[in-house]
Every structure is written in structure tokens, then in C-alpha cells.
Amino acid sequence: MELLTPQHRLAFKGKGGDLFAVLIVNWLLTMVTLGLYYPWAKVRRLKYSYEHTELDGHPFHFHGTGREMFIGFIKAVGLLVLLYGAFFGLAMLQEVWASVLGFLVLFGGLLLLLPLIIHGTYRYRMSRSSWRGIHFGYRGDRNELYRICLRDGLLTMVTLGIYGSWFTINLRNYVMSHVRWGSSQFAYKGDGLDFFLMNLKGYFLTLFTLGIYGFWWQKDLFHYYVDHLSWTFSDGRRLQFKGTATGGGFFGLIVTNVLLVIFTFGIGYAWAEVRTMRYILAHIAMVGDADLNNVAQTEQEHKGALAEELGDLMDIGIFL
């Protein structure tokens, strides 16, 4: 049974008080600058998460800078202002064709932006992340992503949302399988049907148990996301990701977090966040025999943060 013992462990070393200090300073500076500090605040926050996340005792690092995020932020704001401006400008004309055109411009524009945002965000975020001095990278093809989004988006619409499960998994399969860490490569192999059935079961059982099963559904989702991920090295050896969370664990985590946040009027948010990170990361293991010491630097730098900020402004959870 030697192979089944976890070989590599993630851990979160952050402290609620320290994260709280980071958040407070962020709030203060964002307020004083009437929001202009936001991109820097975001970087501080991301850096805090990355630097306190460790794999085998080695911390991750986020290389992004407030400056490049700010440039992305400004561009993203400009783009959205343009889209909404066109929409409202056309609506002002008070003609039917203009309203329809405005609608098409706005929603068509937003929809077409979606794959671009996913692509750009991954490219930026991965290239600006490193571990042991080796950068991550995303080598997906933008056109291929468009193809997937268009095909699955249409199918999802036609099937009134049912195909959404397949859409999610196809997207995840594609995106995650093009993430690299230097010369090593990640792969995600999920199945839309499994995912659909799991969610169907989760939905109905949660309904029948008045929400109690929700925590076990959460566990299933977590396992689905983790267990289908693997990590292959250039010598062909492979690490398999394994989730070790339990429904009971999620139950304890979520219930205490909610109480923590409510009874502190939201101040406990930082502590709840840290507890969540600790729980999640402590329950991801990588099983297998691989040499993490032998990975070479392969990826180039990518500094454009437009997509990242656009996704943020549009409130899209990019990390699949």
C-alpha cells in the first residue's frame, strides 16, 4: 500500500489577524483614493494567499504588480464603458431597431468577450504564478476555446441549461489540461454525464433532506474537481490529485464560518476565509512517485492583465 500514502501535501499558513490587517489597509487605501487603489489592493490580497500557500513546505509566489493590474483595470473599464455607452446611446434614439441593435451589441459583446476573458485571465494568472522559482503557464489556444464555448453554449441554450454540466466539464478539461508548471503539465479528465448525475443526485437529496445533504454535495463537488486532476512530468511520471475532505468536515467548516461572520458583524470574515483555505488545501493530496526537483523553467512572461480585470469587473469566477 506504499503507493496510496500521500506523497505531497498542500497547506495554508495564513493567519486570520494578518489577513485582516491586509484587508483593512486595502479598504482604507481604496477608500482614500476613491477606488483607484483597487488593482493594488487586489494584488496585495492575492500575494497574501499565494505566499501563505505551501506545497511540501515551499511557498507559492504571485508576481503580478498593481501597476499592470491598474493598466488592465483602466482598459477593462474603458471597454465596458464603450459597450454600455453604445447600448444606452442606441436606446436614447428611441427607435425599435436601435434598441434591438443596442441589445445585440451589449449582450453579443459580453458573450463574445467570455472566452477571451477566460483565455486572457489564465494566461496572465498562470504566467504570474510561480513555485520554487519556476513559473506556471497556460498554453491553451484561443480559437479552440471559442469553438468550445460557441458549440457548448448553443447546446446549453437548446437543452434549456441541461447541457451546462457538459459545458462546465468540457471547459475545465480543456483549460486545466493546458496549464503547465515549467516542463511539467497538468491534465483534467472529467465527464459531463458523471458531473450531471452527481449534481442531479445532490440537488434532489439536498431538497429532500431540507439542505442537510448540501454539505455532502459540496464534498462531492470538491472531490470531482480535485480527483480528476493529474500532474505529469517530462520523464513520464505522474502525480494524481486526491481530495480527502468529508461532508462532516464541510458541515463543521461552513456552520462555524457562518456563525463567525454573523456574530462579529462581518469582521470575522478574514478568519473565516483563512479557515476555509486551511481546510481546502489541507484536504488536497498528490499521490504518486514523481521527481519535483527536476522541472525546468520553460514559460515566458505575460504581463497583460486586461482580461483578469475585465473578468473581475464583470464578476465572473474565472477559476474553474
Add this chain to the structure above:
Amino acid sequence: MSEGVEAVLYDGVSSRPIEARVSVREPNALVVEHGNERFTWPLEHTGLQWERTRDTLRISFGEFPRRVLIVRDPLFIRSFVLRMRYTGRQGVYDRLLGVARSGPVLFFLGVAVLLVASYVWLLPWAAEGVAMLMPRSVDQQLGAAAWGTMAPTLDEDTARSRTLQRFGDALQLSPDHPLTFHVVRDDQVNAFALPGGHIVVFTGILERMDRPEELAALLAHEGTHVQERHSTRMLMRQLASYVFLSLIIGDASAIAAVVAEHADNVRNLSYSRGLETDADRHGMERMHARGVDPEGMVGLLKLLQEEAVDLPAAMEFLSSHPLTEDRIAEAEDQAQRLGPVAAARPPLNTLFTALKQERP
């Protein structure tokens, strides 16, 4: 040979961690040794960057891919940070974060007071400033767009609208915006104004009026909303506080967001109550200036009070039209203060009778 403290070096070429020793040597350089190799990083070099967390110091050096050094020795971190701070390479942020870490509760309270103060005073002031800077044509466009969507749903009595227009024009209520009056067949005892000049009066309220002064008061009240750009100011305030709250709360808990939203609503309500009294006051001044007895406002308010469904006292606090004794008393006070009307009253009686008689 083995001077300095333990550190882990990543060379940026491979992922292998290298055990190294690091020390600071005069003048101002970082010396890194591992195996038989030894190299020196000048501390003043622009290619040298450092970041620290509570118990880790990360120093990186050179062009991409950078070499990275992780040091966990607390004494080394302290002296390194002190030295870098001394040479002036520590920013405002680190100082602020240092303060926040040493007294989080006090710091938090300070920030909270600042936040609340800017939300309560600074933000509305700035928003109103922006609203007043906006050209009046913005009001007109907003109003035209609102009227465009609203008009088809209203049953307008165009003949009476024309009469009301003459009535309103005789009062000369709004020097900056041409006012357009509409009479709409509806039993509600109400009237409203859109930004930029559309004023809608329901037949419900017209039919309950006894004197032209009451109608003049109503139009003067609504005209004040238009003239003083109340809607645009309100819109800017709401927009500003929405942006402010979403920036401050950002990704904080949903509970905080809900609490903030309700606090915001209550604040907006009290602001709109302020606007109503404002419209009463300015409206009466305008009436007085045009030779119309401002007592008409008192009559109008009493009429509205009779029609209002009795609200429990607690609800009145949340109502945007506080038809309380307060508003009436204030109007009575002001009528006293304004004194007898000096100017000649425009001929309103015939128009008023015409408005009352033109039954559909």
C-alpha cells in the same frame, strides 16, 4: 567558511531547491554561498526585490527568470528589513501594514470612523457637486427618456393638459427648465415631476381641490423638484453610494452587503424627505413672488393628509412623503413669515374653474 544563516535558493532554471547560506556584508551587499559557489547581490541594485510575510523573507534578483532566495531566520529578517528601511526602500504600504498589525482593533476602529464619516458627509457632498456640474440638458434627456417609456401607459386628458399648461405658464415657476404639464385620468390623489420638466397631475387630486391657490401650490412644489434638479441629485447620490459601498465591501460577506444596502435605503429615504420639505419651502417662496397666497400650500397639505391612509407612527419615519403635522406646521410658519403678497395675482380663477369643469 559557513558564515551567515540558512536559506533556500532557487536558481530560476530548475525547480531544485538549493541549500545556501546568506549574509549581509559591508558595504551593502548580500552574499549567497552554496557548495563551492558564492555570489554577491548589491543591496542598492534595482534588480533586487524583497518581500516579507510574518515569518518568511523572499529576495529575488536579476532578469526573468529571477533567482529567488527564501530566508526564514527571524533575526536575519529583522536586521535585513531594518537596513532596507533605513536606506529608504520601504513604502507607505509597509508602514501602514505594520501599524495595522500591531494594533488591529484600534486601527480598524479608526478606519471605520473614517469610512462612516466619508460616507455620511464627503460622499453626498461630492456627488451633489458632480450633479450640479452636469449640464441641465442631462436632466432633460433623462426626463424625456422616462416620459417616453411612461407616456403610453398613462391615460392623458390632452384638453385639460392644455388648460393646466396655461395655468402653470402664468405662474412662471421654473426659469431654467420649460415645464410641460400633463393631466392624467387616475383616481390617485397624487402628482409627480420628472427631471427636466414633465409634471404629471392626476385627476384624483384635481377633483379634490377647492381653490386655485392649492393647485398653484402643487405645481410650485413639483416645479421646485424640477428647478432644483432633485431627481438628478438623488440619482447621483445613489450612484455614488452604490459605487462606494461596492468598493468598500467588495468581496466581503453577503451579510455586510445586506446591512449596508438597508442602511443606504434608510438614508436615501431621509434624504428624499428632506427634498419634499425643500420643495414645499421653495415652492411657497415662488408662489409668494408671483402674487399667489402661499397659504395654498397649507391647504394642499391638509387635503393630502385627509386622503392619506393612516400610517402607524413608526412607518412614517420610513415614508418619503411625511404627511405629518410637522410638514403642515412648517408650511404655516412659513406662510406667516412670508407675510402678505405684494405682487398682483395672475388670473387663475377662470383656468381653475375650466380645469374642474372639464369632466371626461
